[in-house]
Amino acid sequence: MGVLMGRLLAAPLAARAQSAGKVYRVALIFTSSPVSDMAGAEPIIPTARAFLHALRDLGYVEGRNLILERRSLEGRLDRASEAMGELVGLKVDVIVTSSVPVTRAAKEATTSIPIVMASSVTPVEHGLVASLAHPGGNVTGLAVDTGPEVEGKRLELLREVSPNISKVAWVGSKTAWEDPSRTHAQTAARTLGVTLFHAESQLNDLTSAFAAVTRERADAIFVATTPSNYVHRRTIAEFAAKRRLPASYGFREAVDDGGLISYGVSQTDLFRRAAGYVDKILKGAKPANLPVEQPTKFELVINLKTAKALGLTIPPSVLGRADEVIQ
Numbered sequence: 001m002g003v004l005m006g007r008l009l010a011a012p013l014a015a016r017a018q019s020a021g022k023v024y025r026v027a028l029i030f031t032s033s034p035v036s037d038m039a040g041a042e043p044i045i046p047t048a049r050a051f052l053h054a055l056r057d058l059g060y061v062e063g064r065n066l067i068l069e070r071r072s073l074e075g076r077l078d079r080a081s082e083a084m085g086e087l088v089g090l091k092v093d094v095i096v097t098s099s100v101p102v103t104r105a106a107k108e109a110t111t112s113i114p115i116v117m118a119s120s121v122t123p124v125e126h127g128l129v130a131s132l133a134h135p136g137g138n139v140t141g142l143a144v145d146t147g148p149e150v151e152g153k154r155l156e157l158l159r160e161v162s163p164n165i166s167k168v169a170w171v172g173s174k175t176a177w178e179d180p181s182r183t184h185a186q187t188a189a190r191t192l193g194v195t196l197f198h199a200e201s202q203l204n205d206l207t208s209a210f211a212a213v214t215r216e217r218a219d220a221i222f223v224a225t226t227p228s229n230y231v232h233r234r235t236i237a238e239f240a241a242k243r244r245l246p247a248s249y250g251f252r253e254a255v256d257d258g259g260l261i262s263y264g265v266s267q268t269d270l271f272r273r274a275a276g277y278v279d280k281i282l283k284g285a286k287p288a289n290l291p292v293e294q295p296t297k298f299e300l301v302i303n304l305k306t307a308k309a310l311g312l313t314i315p316p317s318v319l320g321r322a323d324e325v326i327q
Contacts, residue, residue, distance in 0.1 A: 022065060024282050026055075027092040029071040029083060029106075031099045031227040032204055038070040046253055050268040051096070051118065054275030060282075073102065075204030075228065080105035088113060094278050097141075099227045100126050107139055114287045117141030118274035119267060121179060123292060132292040140287040141277055142270050144225075144295055152188030154263045157300070158220060158248040159192050160318050161261055161307065165220040165246065169199040169213040171206070171236065172224025185222065196222065203228050210239055218245065225250030225264060233257055237306075246310055252301040255326060260306045265295040299323045 028051060030038065037044040041062070043052060052068070060066040069092055073079050080102060087095060088110050096116045097103040100123075106115045107128060117123060120143050129135035132143065159165060170177065170185065177198045189196040197216060201209035213221060221240050223229050229236065233254035240247040241258060249255065250264035277290060300318075303326045307314050319325060 023067060024060065024065060024094075025067045025069060025090065025092045026060075026278055027069040027071060027087045027090075027095045029073070029087070029095065029097055029102055031073055031077070031102050032075050032231040033072050033227075034074060035070055035072045038072065046268050047098070047118070047271040051271040051275050054272040055278065058275060058279045060279070077101050077203065081109065084109035094281050096274055096278065100128070103128050103139065107137075111138055113138065114281045115139045115141070116274050116277045116281070116287075117143070117292070118271050119144055120292075121145065129292055132294075134288070135290065135292055136288050138287050140290040140292055142273055142295070143292050144265050144270070149184075150264060150298070151184040152191075154248050154250065155185055155188045155192065155194070155196075155222060157261060157263055157318065158222065158246060159194065161302070161314050162220060162246040162310075162312055165194065167195045167197070167216065167218050168220045168222050169209075169216065169218035170196050170222045170224065171199045171201055171209045171213070172226055172229060173203065174200055176224045176226050201228070204232070206232060206235060206239070213239075213243065213245070221245050221247035223247060223249045223254070223259075230254075230267070233259065241306065241309065244310060246312065252299045252324070255301040255303045255306075258306055259303060260310065260312075261300075261302050263300045264298060266297040266299050269297040270295065301326065 033045050038048045043049045062068055069087060071083050073083060084105050092113060094114045094116060095106050096118055097106055098118050100120055103115060103117050103120055115138055118141060120141060122145055123129045123143050124131060128139050186196050199209040199212035223236055230251055234257040237254055237258040246260050249259050249262040251267050252262045255262045280290060300322045301324045302314055302322050
């Protein structure tokens with residue numbers, strides 16, 4: 001359905017743009033977000049909107065000199081090869097990806113079309129690039145390898161705003177649980193005297209994770225920073241509110257949607273910067289020669305309304321560090 005909808009969305013744009021000189025065809029493919037949320041001049045998804053706005057600022061306008069091929073696997077990773085095969089057949093100029101599985105599928109589908117990672121975890125270890133400084137091949141972009149301190153700090157902040165927690169549910173997929181970032185959180189948990197257990201979720205299905213949170217009587221939730229959790233951030237926030245559990249997120253959009261606290265890399269900033277990579281490539285730069293960049297913008301965001309509903313008083317020391325406080 002996502003691939004079909006993306007084709008239908010692109011068709012009228014192609015018709016209007018044919019007579020406008022050079023028209024670039026750029027593919028933006030997400031892992032979980034519905035294609036319908038990627039549509040239009042002002043997409044619902046903040047990251048897609050940031051990417052599109054950044055392209056406009058660089059002079060790329062849909063219907064004039066840009067065709068944006070929007071695609072989503074909508075949680076079906078088994079459809080990755082099919083989606084990439086279609087994009088290769090369309091001879092897109094650049095493919096922009098949003099996660100390791102999508103990037104890997106793109107790399108397997110083509111060695112010639114440039115691929116820009118808008119957000120990737122450990123791309124060297126996953127074999128996506130030769131090194132961060134010298135990617136080689138046709139893949140470059142942005143990595144979110146922030147080291148052990150970020151996940152540890154996120155757990156520390158959760159403990160600061162909710163000092164009585166002792167058993168924390170780490171909500172995420174099995175793959176994410178096996179990622180090195182989870183070990184960083186576990187190390188911090190031991191230091192803080194907190195038990196961290198895995199409440200395993202399936203891609204686009206949080207039923208089993210929520211059941212584990214309830215069954216194990218968790219007194220807080222630590223949300224893994226994955227594409228699926230980003231898409232379903234409001235569902236997680238609503239569950240946490242219903243269970244009266246403080247929850248920590250790695251992306252600020254979750255706090256906008258009612259979550260308690262977030263600390264981590266600004267995803268919208270990453271997608272804005274990804275547009276810059278696209279611009280350089282369309283102007284002739286080779287992905288092999290464009291170093292993979294690290295995050296530069298981190299955000300601490302707190303929702304005071306949610307804190308009040310949970311009966312929590314946010315310490316002044318934490319409020320003073322916040323980049324934004326939602327009243």
